[in-house]
Amino acid sequence: MTYPKFPNNEIPSAGELALEDRAALRRVAGLSTELADISEVEYRQLRLERVVLVGVWTEGSASDVDASMAELAALAETAGSEVLEGLVQRRDKPDPSTYIGSGKAQELREVVLATGADTVICDGELSPAQLNALEKAVKVKVVDRTALILDIFAQHATSREGKAQVAYAQMEYMLPRLRGWGESMSRQGGGAGGSGGGVGTRGPGETKIETDRRRIRERMSKLRREIKDMKKIRDTQRSRRLASDVASIAIVGYTNAGKSSLLNALTGAGVLVENALFATLEPTTRRGEFADGRPFVLTDTVGFVRHLPTQLVEAFRSTLEEVVDADLLVHVVDGSDIKPLDQINAVRQVVNEVITGAAPAATSGAGHDIRSVPELVVVNKIDAANDLALAQLRRALPDAVFVSAHTGDGLTRLQQRMAELIAPTDTVVDVTIPYDRGDLVNKVHADGRVDATEHTADGTRIKAHVPISLAATLGEFATF
Numbered sequence: 001m002t003y004p005k006f007p008n009n010e011i012p013s014a015g016e017l018a019l020e021d022r023a024a025l026r027r028v029a030g031l032s033t034e035l036a037d038i039s040e041v042e043y044r045q046l047r048l049e050r051v052v053l054v055g056v057w058t059e060g061s062a063s064d065v066d067a068s069m070a071e072l073a074a075l076a077e078t079a080g081s082e083v084l085e086g087l088v089q090r091r092d093k094p095d096p097s098t099y100i101g102s103g104k105a106q107e108l109r110e111v112v113l114a115t116g117a118d119t120v121i122c123d124g125e126l127s128p129a130q131l132n133a134l135e136k137a138v139k140v141k142v143v144d145r146t147a148l149i150l151d152i153f154a155q156h157a158t159s160r161e162g163k164a165q166v167a168y169a170q171m172e173y174m175l176p177r178l179r180g181w182g183e184s185m186s187r188q189g190g191g192a193g194g195s196g197g198g199v200g201t202r203g204p205g206e207t208k209i210e211t212d213r214r215r216i217r218e219r220m221s222k223l224r225r226e227i228k229d230m231k232k233i234r235d236t237q238r239s240r241r242l243a244s245d246v247a248s249i250a251i252v253g254y255t256n257a258g259k260s261s262l263l264n265a266l267t268g269a270g271v272l273v274e275n276a277l278f279a280t281l282e283p284t285t286r287r288g289e290f291a292d293g294r295p296f297v298l299t300d301t302v303g304f305v306r307h308l309p310t311q312l313v314e315a316f317r318s319t320l321e322e323v324v325d326a327d328l329l330v331h332v333v334d335g336s337d338i339k340p341l342d343q344i345n346a347v348r349q350v351v352n353e354v355i356t357g358a359a360p361a362a363t364s365g366a367g368h369d370i371r372s373v374p375e376l377v378v379v380n381k382i383d384a385a386n387d388l389a390l391a392q393l394r395r396a397l398p399d400a401v402f403v404s405a406h407t408g409d410g411l412t413r414l415q416q417r418m419a420e421l422i423a424p425t426d427t428v429v430d431v432t433i434p435y436d437r438g439d440l441v442n443k444v445h446a447d448g449r450v451d452a453t454e455h456t457a458d459g460t461r462i463k464a465h466v467p468i469s470l471a472a473t474l475g476e477f478a479t480f
Contacts, residue, residue, distance in 0.1 A: 049119065050116060051118075052083075058092060068123055105134060150169055164226050247327050250329055253331055257333055258406075291416070335402065376418065379397065428465055431478055432461045461479060
Protein backbone atom coordinates (compact mmCIF):
# COMPACT_ATOMS: atom_id res chain seq x y z
CA MET A 1 0.00 0.00 0.00
CA THR A 2 1.35 3.44 -0.92
CA TYR A 3 0.64 6.60 0.99
CA PRO A 4 0.20 10.04 -0.58
CA LYS A 5 3.15 12.41 -0.34
CA PHE A 6 2.67 15.95 0.85
CA PRO A 7 4.99 18.90 0.13
CA ASN A 8 7.58 19.74 2.79
CA ASN A 9 6.42 16.71 4.80
CA GLU A 10 3.49 18.76 6.11
CA ILE A 11 0.78 16.86 7.94
CA PRO A 12 -2.55 17.46 6.14
CA SER A 13 -5.62 18.61 8.03
CA ALA A 14 -8.59 16.36 8.68
CA GLY A 15 -10.53 18.21 6.00
CA GLU A 16 -7.81 17.59 3.39
CA LEU A 17 -7.70 13.89 4.27
CA ALA A 18 -11.49 13.63 3.99
CA LEU A 19 -11.34 15.37 0.62
CA GLU A 20 -8.69 12.92 -0.64
CA ASP A 21 -10.73 9.95 0.55
CA ARG A 22 -13.81 11.26 -1.20
CA ALA A 23 -11.90 11.97 -4.41
CA ALA A 24 -10.55 8.42 -4.35
CA LEU A 25 -14.08 6.98 -4.50
CA ARG A 26 -15.14 6.64 -8.10
CA ARG A 27 -18.08 4.78 -9.54
CA VAL A 28 -17.21 1.90 -11.87
CA ALA A 29 -18.07 2.78 -15.45
CA GLY A 30 -19.67 0.39 -17.90
CA LEU A 31 -22.10 -1.32 -15.54
CA SER A 32 -25.44 -1.25 -17.33
CA THR A 33 -28.67 -0.75 -15.43
CA GLU A 34 -30.92 -1.88 -18.27
CA LEU A 35 -34.00 -3.42 -16.71
CA ALA A 36 -34.51 -7.13 -17.23
CA ASP A 37 -36.95 -9.74 -15.94
CA ILE A 38 -35.13 -10.49 -12.72
CA SER A 39 -36.14 -12.91 -10.00
CA GLU A 40 -35.21 -10.79 -7.00
CA VAL A 41 -36.93 -7.85 -5.38
CA GLU A 42 -35.71 -4.56 -6.78
CA TYR A 43 -33.59 -3.44 -3.87
CA ARG A 44 -30.52 -2.45 -5.80
CA GLN A 45 -28.12 0.32 -5.03
CA LEU A 46 -28.26 3.25 -7.42
CA ARG A 47 -25.73 2.93 -10.20
CA LEU A 48 -25.73 6.37 -11.74
CA GLU A 49 -23.44 6.68 -14.75
CA ARG A 50 -24.72 8.13 -18.02
CA VAL A 51 -27.96 9.93 -17.32
CA VAL A 52 -30.72 11.90 -19.03
CA LEU A 53 -32.58 14.50 -17.00
CA VAL A 54 -36.30 15.16 -17.33
CA GLY A 55 -38.49 17.76 -15.64
CA VAL A 56 -42.08 19.00 -15.69
CA TRP A 57 -42.62 22.75 -16.01
CA THR A 58 -45.84 23.52 -14.13
CA GLU A 59 -45.27 27.10 -12.94
CA GLY A 60 -42.80 29.97 -12.99
CA SER A 61 -40.75 31.42 -15.82
CA ALA A 62 -38.40 29.75 -18.27
CA SER A 63 -35.44 30.94 -16.20
CA ASP A 64 -36.93 29.23 -13.14
CA VAL A 65 -37.13 25.86 -14.87
CA ASP A 66 -33.64 26.33 -16.33
CA ALA A 67 -32.26 26.98 -12.83
CA SER A 68 -34.10 23.93 -11.49
CA MET A 69 -32.68 21.68 -14.20
CA ALA A 70 -29.18 23.13 -13.69
CA GLU A 71 -29.43 22.26 -10.00
CA LEU A 72 -30.60 18.74 -10.87
CA ALA A 73 -27.57 18.38 -13.16
CA ALA A 74 -25.28 19.51 -10.31
CA LEU A 75 -26.89 16.95 -8.00
CA ALA A 76 -26.41 14.21 -10.60
CA GLU A 77 -22.76 15.12 -11.07
CA THR A 78 -22.24 15.15 -7.30
CA ALA A 79 -23.59 11.60 -7.24
CA GLY A 80 -20.98 10.57 -9.82
CA SER A 81 -23.00 10.78 -13.03
CA GLU A 82 -22.31 12.07 -16.51
CA VAL A 83 -25.24 14.18 -17.71
CA LEU A 84 -25.93 13.60 -21.41
CA GLU A 85 -29.21 15.38 -22.12
CA GLY A 86 -32.12 17.18 -20.49
CA LEU A 87 -35.79 17.35 -21.43
CA VAL A 88 -38.59 19.54 -20.06
CA GLN A 89 -42.31 18.94 -20.52
CA ARG A 90 -44.75 21.88 -20.17
CA ARG A 91 -47.85 20.70 -18.30
CA ASP A 92 -50.40 22.03 -15.82
CA LYS A 93 -49.46 19.20 -13.46
CA PRO A 94 -47.36 15.99 -13.71
CA ASP A 95 -49.06 13.10 -15.49
CA PRO A 96 -50.44 10.71 -12.82
CA SER A 97 -49.38 7.70 -14.87
CA THR A 98 -45.92 8.37 -16.33
CA TYR A 99 -45.05 11.81 -14.84
CA ILE A 100 -44.43 13.32 -18.30
CA GLY A 101 -47.18 11.72 -20.40
CA SER A 102 -47.07 8.79 -22.81
CA GLY A 103 -45.97 10.85 -25.83
CA LYS A 104 -43.09 12.50 -24.02
CA ALA A 105 -42.17 9.13 -22.49
CA GLN A 106 -41.74 7.70 -25.98
CA GLU A 107 -39.62 10.70 -26.99
CA LEU A 108 -37.56 10.15 -23.84
CA ARG A 109 -37.03 6.52 -24.85
CA GLU A 110 -35.65 7.66 -28.22
CA VAL A 111 -33.26 10.08 -26.50
CA VAL A 112 -32.08 7.27 -24.19
CA LEU A 113 -31.37 5.04 -27.20
CA ALA A 114 -29.60 7.83 -29.11
CA THR A 115 -27.35 8.88 -26.22
CA GLY A 116 -26.69 5.42 -24.77
CA ALA A 117 -27.90 6.53 -21.33
CA ASP A 118 -28.55 3.90 -18.68
CA THR A 119 -30.50 6.03 -16.18
CA VAL A 120 -33.23 8.67 -16.28
CA ILE A 121 -33.42 11.19 -13.41
CA CYS A 122 -36.69 13.06 -12.84
CA ASP A 123 -36.84 16.50 -11.23
CA GLY A 124 -39.52 15.60 -8.68
CA GLU A 125 -40.67 12.81 -6.38
CA LEU A 126 -42.43 10.04 -8.30
CA SER A 127 -45.08 7.77 -6.86
CA PRO A 128 -44.42 4.02 -7.01
CA ALA A 129 -46.92 3.72 -9.89
CA GLN A 130 -45.29 6.55 -11.88
CA LEU A 131 -41.85 5.04 -11.31
CA ASN A 132 -42.98 1.63 -12.53
CA ALA A 133 -44.84 2.97 -15.58
CA LEU A 134 -42.01 5.25 -16.69
CA GLU A 135 -39.43 2.46 -16.36
CA LYS A 136 -41.58 0.24 -18.56
CA ALA A 137 -41.79 3.01 -21.15
CA VAL A 138 -38.11 3.97 -21.31
CA LYS A 139 -36.74 0.50 -20.42
CA VAL A 140 -33.91 1.81 -18.25
CA LYS A 141 -33.68 2.60 -14.57
CA VAL A 142 -35.62 5.68 -13.47
CA VAL A 143 -34.55 7.67 -10.40
CA ASP A 144 -36.41 10.61 -8.92
CA ARG A 145 -34.98 13.67 -7.18
CA THR A 146 -35.56 12.24 -3.70
CA ALA A 147 -33.68 9.01 -4.43
CA LEU A 148 -30.84 11.02 -5.97
CA ILE A 149 -30.40 13.20 -2.88
CA LEU A 150 -30.60 10.13 -0.63
CA ASP A 151 -27.84 8.52 -2.70
CA ILE A 152 -25.61 11.59 -2.32
CA PHE A 153 -26.16 11.57 1.44
CA ALA A 154 -25.34 7.85 1.56
CA GLN A 155 -22.03 8.47 -0.25
CA HIS A 156 -20.96 11.36 1.99
CA ALA A 157 -22.08 10.20 5.45
CA THR A 158 -19.08 9.25 7.60
CA SER A 159 -20.17 9.28 11.24
CA ARG A 160 -22.19 6.52 12.88
CA GLU A 161 -25.11 8.86 13.45
CA GLY A 162 -25.02 10.20 9.89
CA LYS A 163 -24.98 6.70 8.40
CA ALA A 164 -27.87 5.60 10.61
CA GLN A 165 -29.93 8.66 9.67
CA VAL A 166 -29.35 8.18 5.95
CA ALA A 167 -30.05 4.43 6.11
CA TYR A 168 -33.35 5.09 7.90
CA ALA A 169 -34.38 7.71 5.33
CA GLN A 170 -33.49 5.37 2.45
CA MET A 171 -35.53 2.51 3.89
CA GLU A 172 -38.51 4.78 4.56
CA TYR A 173 -38.37 5.88 0.92
CA MET A 174 -37.78 2.40 -0.48
CA LEU A 175 -40.43 0.51 1.51
CA PRO A 176 -43.49 1.46 -0.58
CA ARG A 177 -41.48 1.11 -3.79
CA LEU A 178 -40.36 -2.52 -3.47
CA ARG A 179 -41.28 -4.57 -6.51
CA GLY A 180 -40.58 -8.13 -7.56
CA TRP A 181 -40.82 -10.56 -10.43
CA GLY A 182 -40.92 -14.34 -10.81
CA GLU A 183 -39.73 -16.19 -7.73
CA SER A 184 -39.92 -13.07 -5.58
CA MET A 185 -43.72 -13.25 -5.87
CA SER A 186 -43.93 -16.94 -4.98
CA ARG A 187 -44.81 -18.08 -1.47
CA GLN A 188 -42.69 -20.01 0.96
CA GLY A 189 -43.57 -23.68 1.20
CA GLY A 190 -45.61 -24.99 4.13
CA GLY A 191 -45.36 -28.39 5.79
CA ALA A 192 -47.21 -30.28 3.07
CA GLY A 193 -44.14 -30.43 0.86
CA GLY A 194 -42.27 -32.73 3.21
CA SER A 195 -40.38 -29.94 4.94
CA GLY A 196 -41.25 -31.36 8.35
CA GLY A 197 -43.08 -28.25 9.50
CA GLY A 198 -45.96 -30.32 10.85
CA VAL A 199 -49.44 -29.28 11.85
CA GLY A 200 -50.09 -25.54 11.79
CA THR A 201 -47.38 -24.70 9.26
CA ARG A 202 -49.14 -25.90 6.09
CA GLY A 203 -50.70 -23.45 3.68
CA PRO A 204 -49.53 -20.26 1.96
CA GLY A 205 -46.59 -18.52 3.59
CA GLU A 206 -45.02 -15.11 3.02
CA THR A 207 -43.96 -14.11 -0.45
CA LYS A 208 -40.34 -13.08 -0.90
CA ILE A 209 -41.37 -9.43 -1.20
CA GLU A 210 -43.40 -9.66 2.02
CA THR A 211 -40.36 -11.10 3.78
CA ASP A 212 -38.23 -8.22 2.50
CA ARG A 213 -40.77 -5.67 3.72
CA ARG A 214 -40.88 -7.27 7.16
CA ARG A 215 -37.08 -7.29 7.41
CA ILE A 216 -36.89 -3.64 6.36
CA ARG A 217 -39.46 -2.67 9.00
CA GLU A 218 -37.47 -4.55 11.64
CA ARG A 219 -34.27 -2.81 10.53
CA MET A 220 -36.04 0.58 10.61
CA SER A 221 -37.21 -0.06 14.17
CA LYS A 222 -33.65 -0.85 15.22
CA LEU A 223 -32.28 2.26 13.50
CA ARG A 224 -35.00 4.40 15.10
CA ARG A 225 -33.87 3.23 18.54
CA GLU A 226 -30.19 3.85 17.71
CA ILE A 227 -30.91 7.38 16.44
CA LYS A 228 -32.95 8.10 19.56
CA ASP A 229 -30.05 6.98 21.77
CA MET A 230 -27.58 9.10 19.79
CA LYS A 231 -29.94 12.06 20.07
CA LYS A 232 -29.71 11.81 23.87
CA ILE A 233 -25.93 12.15 23.63
CA ARG A 234 -26.23 15.16 21.31
CA ASP A 235 -28.83 16.77 23.59
CA THR A 236 -26.50 16.30 26.58
CA GLN A 237 -23.63 17.97 24.72
CA ARG A 238 -25.90 20.82 23.66
CA SER A 239 -27.26 21.31 27.19
CA ARG A 240 -23.70 21.56 28.53
CA ARG A 241 -22.95 24.32 26.05
CA LEU A 242 -26.14 26.15 27.02
CA ALA A 243 -25.38 25.81 30.73
CA SER A 244 -21.96 27.39 30.22
CA ASP A 245 -23.53 30.74 29.18
CA VAL A 246 -21.33 30.76 26.06
CA ALA A 247 -23.12 32.27 23.06
CA SER A 248 -24.24 29.63 20.54
CA ILE A 249 -24.28 30.49 16.83
CA ALA A 250 -25.59 28.14 14.11
CA ILE A 251 -24.60 28.50 10.46
CA VAL A 252 -27.46 27.59 8.13
CA GLY A 253 -27.82 27.96 4.39
CA TYR A 254 -28.25 26.39 1.00
CA THR A 255 -25.94 23.56 0.06
CA ASN A 256 -22.60 24.73 -1.36
CA ALA A 257 -23.18 28.32 -0.18
CA GLY A 258 -19.81 28.31 1.61
CA LYS A 259 -20.86 27.56 5.20
CA SER A 260 -17.84 25.35 5.98
CA SER A 261 -15.49 27.90 4.41
CA LEU A 262 -16.97 30.57 6.65
CA LEU A 263 -16.57 28.34 9.72
CA ASN A 264 -12.90 27.83 8.83
CA ALA A 265 -12.38 31.56 8.25
CA LEU A 266 -13.94 32.56 11.58
CA THR A 267 -12.50 29.84 13.82
CA GLY A 268 -9.67 28.12 11.91
CA ALA A 269 -11.58 24.84 12.19
CA GLY A 270 -9.93 23.11 9.20
CA VAL A 271 -13.07 21.15 8.24
CA LEU A 272 -13.68 19.67 4.79
CA VAL A 273 -14.32 22.29 2.11
CA GLU A 274 -15.36 21.13 -1.34
CA ASN A 275 -17.08 22.77 -4.30
CA ALA A 276 -19.83 20.16 -4.29
CA LEU A 277 -23.37 19.80 -3.04
CA PHE A 278 -23.84 18.32 0.44
CA ALA A 279 -20.14 18.19 1.30
CA THR A 280 -21.11 18.61 4.98
CA LEU A 281 -23.48 16.11 6.61
CA GLU A 282 -22.20 15.98 10.18
CA PRO A 283 -22.41 19.22 12.20
CA THR A 284 -19.10 20.63 13.36
CA THR A 285 -18.86 22.89 16.43
CA ARG A 286 -15.84 25.10 17.06
CA ARG A 287 -15.03 27.77 19.64
CA GLY A 288 -14.18 31.37 18.81
CA GLU A 289 -13.93 34.80 20.42
CA PHE A 290 -15.42 38.19 19.64
CA ALA A 291 -13.19 41.27 19.50
CA ASP A 292 -14.11 42.10 23.10
CA GLY A 293 -12.91 38.68 24.27
CA ARG A 294 -16.34 37.09 24.75
CA PRO A 295 -16.29 33.42 23.74
CA PHE A 296 -18.83 31.82 21.39
CA VAL A 297 -19.39 28.43 19.77
CA LEU A 298 -20.08 28.21 16.04
CA THR A 299 -21.87 25.18 14.57
CA ASP A 300 -21.81 24.28 10.87
CA THR A 301 -25.00 22.42 9.91
CA VAL A 302 -26.02 20.31 6.92
CA GLY A 303 -26.92 22.31 3.82
CA PHE A 304 -30.46 22.59 2.55
CA VAL A 305 -31.84 22.35 -0.96
CA ARG A 306 -35.07 23.06 -2.77
CA HIS A 307 -37.64 20.33 -2.05
CA LEU A 308 -35.42 18.59 0.49
CA PRO A 309 -36.96 15.12 0.98
CA THR A 310 -39.25 14.87 3.99
CA GLN A 311 -37.53 11.62 4.96
CA LEU A 312 -34.22 13.46 5.34
CA VAL A 313 -35.71 16.31 7.37
CA GLU A 314 -37.19 13.75 9.78
CA ALA A 315 -34.07 11.56 9.91
CA PHE A 316 -31.74 14.52 10.46
CA ARG A 317 -34.03 16.31 12.92
CA SER A 318 -31.71 15.64 15.89
CA THR A 319 -28.84 17.16 13.89
CA LEU A 320 -30.86 20.14 12.66
CA GLU A 321 -32.14 20.91 16.15
CA GLU A 322 -28.85 22.73 16.69
CA VAL A 323 -30.65 25.72 15.13
CA VAL A 324 -33.43 25.62 17.75
CA ASP A 325 -31.17 26.35 20.72
CA ALA A 326 -28.97 28.86 18.92
CA ASP A 327 -28.71 32.46 20.10
CA LEU A 328 -28.11 33.56 16.51
CA LEU A 329 -28.63 32.07 13.05
CA VAL A 330 -26.00 33.04 10.50
CA HIS A 331 -27.83 32.45 7.21
CA VAL A 332 -25.23 32.06 4.45
CA VAL A 333 -26.30 32.83 0.87
CA ASP A 334 -24.32 32.19 -2.31
CA GLY A 335 -24.03 35.65 -3.88
CA SER A 336 -22.83 34.17 -7.18
CA ASP A 337 -25.93 31.97 -7.59
CA ILE A 338 -28.49 32.69 -10.32
CA LYS A 339 -31.39 32.97 -7.84
CA PRO A 340 -30.03 33.69 -4.35
CA LEU A 341 -33.38 34.93 -3.02
CA ASP A 342 -34.97 31.58 -3.87
CA GLN A 343 -32.21 29.93 -1.83
CA ILE A 344 -33.17 32.06 1.18
CA ASN A 345 -36.83 31.04 0.90
CA ALA A 346 -35.95 27.33 0.61
CA VAL A 347 -33.71 27.45 3.70
CA ARG A 348 -36.26 29.34 5.77
CA GLN A 349 -38.91 26.78 4.85
CA VAL A 350 -36.79 23.89 6.15
CA VAL A 351 -35.78 25.82 9.30
CA ASN A 352 -39.46 26.47 10.01
CA GLU A 353 -40.18 22.75 9.62
CA VAL A 354 -37.47 21.92 12.15
CA ILE A 355 -38.68 24.57 14.59
CA THR A 356 -42.30 23.46 14.16
CA GLY A 357 -41.24 19.89 14.91
CA ALA A 358 -39.68 21.15 18.16
CA ALA A 359 -42.74 23.28 19.00
CA PRO A 360 -43.85 21.20 22.05
CA ALA A 361 -40.79 22.60 23.80
CA ALA A 362 -41.94 26.20 23.54
CA THR A 363 -38.65 27.48 24.86
CA SER A 364 -35.17 26.10 24.68
CA GLY A 365 -32.94 25.21 27.60
CA ALA A 366 -31.54 28.74 27.48
CA GLY A 367 -35.01 30.09 28.20
CA HIS A 368 -35.60 32.00 24.95
CA ASP A 369 -38.45 31.58 22.51
CA ILE A 370 -37.24 29.47 19.60
CA ARG A 371 -39.28 31.53 17.16
CA SER A 372 -37.48 34.74 18.15
CA VAL A 373 -33.92 33.61 17.32
CA PRO A 374 -32.32 36.52 15.43
CA GLU A 375 -31.14 35.87 11.89
CA LEU A 376 -28.13 37.48 10.24
CA VAL A 377 -28.08 37.07 6.46
CA VAL A 378 -24.54 36.75 5.11
CA VAL A 379 -24.01 37.01 1.35
CA ASN A 380 -20.90 34.94 0.61
CA LYS A 381 -18.72 34.54 -2.50
CA ILE A 382 -18.81 38.24 -3.40
CA ASP A 383 -15.48 37.72 -5.15
CA ALA A 384 -17.24 35.46 -7.67
CA ALA A 385 -20.42 37.55 -8.13
CA ASN A 386 -20.85 40.35 -10.66
CA ASP A 387 -21.39 43.94 -9.56
CA LEU A 388 -24.95 44.16 -10.91
CA ALA A 389 -26.08 41.07 -8.97
CA LEU A 390 -24.45 42.39 -5.79
CA ALA A 391 -26.15 45.78 -6.22
CA GLN A 392 -29.52 44.06 -6.55
CA LEU A 393 -28.85 41.96 -3.44
CA ARG A 394 -27.80 45.02 -1.42
CA ARG A 395 -31.11 46.63 -2.33
CA ALA A 396 -33.14 43.48 -1.54
CA LEU A 397 -31.20 42.65 1.67
CA PRO A 398 -30.29 45.99 3.28
CA ASP A 399 -29.35 44.40 6.64
CA ALA A 400 -27.16 41.65 5.15
CA VAL A 401 -23.38 41.45 5.51
CA PHE A 402 -21.42 40.85 2.31
CA VAL A 403 -18.28 38.73 2.66
CA SER A 404 -15.89 36.42 0.88
CA ALA A 405 -14.75 33.51 3.01
CA HIS A 406 -12.15 32.79 0.32
CA THR A 407 -10.42 36.19 0.31
CA GLY A 408 -11.39 37.31 3.84
CA ASP A 409 -13.15 40.45 2.60
CA GLY A 410 -15.89 41.59 5.00
CA LEU A 411 -15.10 39.11 7.80
CA THR A 412 -14.25 41.87 10.31
CA ARG A 413 -17.62 43.53 9.71
CA LEU A 414 -19.33 40.14 10.07
CA GLN A 415 -17.73 39.54 13.46
CA GLN A 416 -18.83 43.00 14.58
CA ARG A 417 -22.45 42.35 13.56
CA MET A 418 -22.43 38.94 15.28
CA ALA A 419 -21.19 40.56 18.51
CA GLU A 420 -23.86 43.29 18.25
CA LEU A 421 -26.71 40.81 17.80
CA ILE A 422 -25.70 38.65 20.76
CA ALA A 423 -26.27 40.51 24.00
CA PRO A 424 -23.47 40.07 26.56
CA THR A 425 -24.31 37.37 29.08
CA ASP A 426 -21.58 38.42 31.51
CA THR A 427 -20.90 41.40 33.72
CA VAL A 428 -17.88 42.98 35.43
CA VAL A 429 -17.31 42.19 39.12
CA ASP A 430 -14.80 43.40 41.68
CA VAL A 431 -14.93 41.01 44.63
CA THR A 432 -12.80 39.94 47.59
CA ILE A 433 -13.37 36.23 48.17
CA PRO A 434 -12.35 34.79 51.61
CA TYR A 435 -9.53 32.24 51.52
CA ASP A 436 -11.88 29.50 52.79
CA ARG A 437 -14.02 29.88 49.61
CA GLY A 438 -11.49 28.58 47.13
CA ASP A 439 -14.33 26.89 45.28
CA LEU A 440 -15.66 30.29 44.18
CA VAL A 441 -12.20 31.40 43.06
CA ASN A 442 -11.94 28.27 40.91
CA LYS A 443 -15.41 28.92 39.44
CA VAL A 444 -14.49 32.48 38.51
CA HIS A 445 -11.40 31.20 36.67
CA ALA A 446 -13.37 28.39 35.01
CA ASP A 447 -16.46 30.34 33.88
CA GLY A 448 -15.22 33.92 33.63
CA ARG A 449 -12.40 36.03 32.27
CA VAL A 450 -10.07 37.27 35.02
CA ASP A 451 -8.64 40.75 34.47
CA ALA A 452 -6.67 41.17 37.72
CA THR A 453 -5.93 39.21 40.90
CA GLU A 454 -4.59 40.49 44.22
CA HIS A 455 -4.04 38.67 47.53
CA THR A 456 -5.07 40.80 50.51
CA ALA A 457 -5.47 40.27 54.24
CA ASP A 458 -9.20 39.64 53.80
CA GLY A 459 -8.95 37.26 50.87
CA THR A 460 -8.38 37.08 47.10
CA ARG A 461 -9.47 40.24 45.28
CA ILE A 462 -10.53 39.51 41.72
CA LYS A 463 -11.64 41.79 38.91
CA ALA A 464 -13.28 39.73 36.19
CA HIS A 465 -16.04 39.30 33.62
CA VAL A 466 -18.33 36.51 34.83
CA PRO A 467 -21.79 35.16 33.85
CA ILE A 468 -24.67 37.11 35.36
CA SER A 469 -25.77 34.07 37.37
CA LEU A 470 -22.31 33.77 38.97
CA ALA A 471 -22.21 37.53 39.62
CA ALA A 472 -25.36 37.17 41.74
CA THR A 473 -23.63 34.49 43.85
CA LEU A 474 -20.58 36.72 44.34
CA GLY A 475 -22.66 39.76 45.29
CA GLU A 476 -22.00 39.44 49.05
CA PHE A 477 -18.23 39.63 48.43
CA ALA A 478 -18.32 42.85 46.39
CA THR A 479 -15.48 45.27 47.07
CA PHE A 480 -16.57 48.84 47.76
